[in-house]
Amino acid sequence: MISLDGVMQAPGGPTEDTSGGFKFGGWVAPFSDETYDAVVREELKPADYILGRKTYKIWAGYWPAHADFWPGINEGMKYVLSKKLKKSDKLITGWKNSAVIKTVSDIKKLKASSGRDLQVWGSSELVHLLLKNDLVDELRLKFHPVILGKGKKLFDTGSVPGTYALTASQTTSTGVIMATYTRAGKVKTGVAGE
Numbered sequence: 001m002i003s004l005d006g007v008m009q010a011p012g013g014p015t016e017d018t019s020g021g022f023k024f025g026g027w028v029a030p031f032s033d034e035t036y037d038a039v040v041r042e043e044l045k046p047a048d049y050i051l052g053r054k055t056y057k058i059w060a061g062y063w064p065a066h067a068d069f070w071p072g073i074n075e076g077m078k079y080v081l082s083k084k085l086k087k088s089d090k091l092i093t094g095w096k097n098s099a100v101i102k103t104v105s106d107i108k109k110l111k112a113s114s115g116r117d118l119q120v121w122g123s124s125e126l127v128h129l130l131l132k133n134d135l136v137d138e139l140r141l142k143f144h145p146v147i148l149g150k151g152k153k154l155f156d157t158g159s160v161p162g163t164y165a166l167t168a169s170q171t172t173s174t175g176v177i178m179a180t181y182t183r184a185g186k187v188k189t190g191v192a193g194e
Contacts, residue, residue, distance in 0.1 A: 053084060
């Protein structure tokens, strides 16, 4: 979920993430419609998840009590990338199918293993780390017709250059462009018009 100016912070609610004085929490709510909801439900079919510590805390406080809404989240394995959390922490042991990972090497091992797809939701710092280490195979972006002015951005200056191919897209009745991009290769350059 991304604004036109690249902000991804606190799409779900007013108190989700107010860091940096962010005042627009819940900014995606006005853009929901049947198409949007259907795409999100499809994306939340059983998968495994890699989450940053802050996003994991938000999810652990919400999803266990809302298993009827999207059960796949509770059933999927949740890997939380954190140097602060330990596998014995109550936050981890209190939500089934949760584990702590510590390094980029741990992420690479997960990617190399067989099993369900690994998804990242939110977790801006984790996304930056994945892009910096060229560990993103697919981007599922929902461009919302809103400019927020400030907030945590999806992309930073540390991303590995690369190209992506558009493999699916839809537009909602509220103007959200939902696009899936798959890693396609290296950046090619040339002269425009030739």
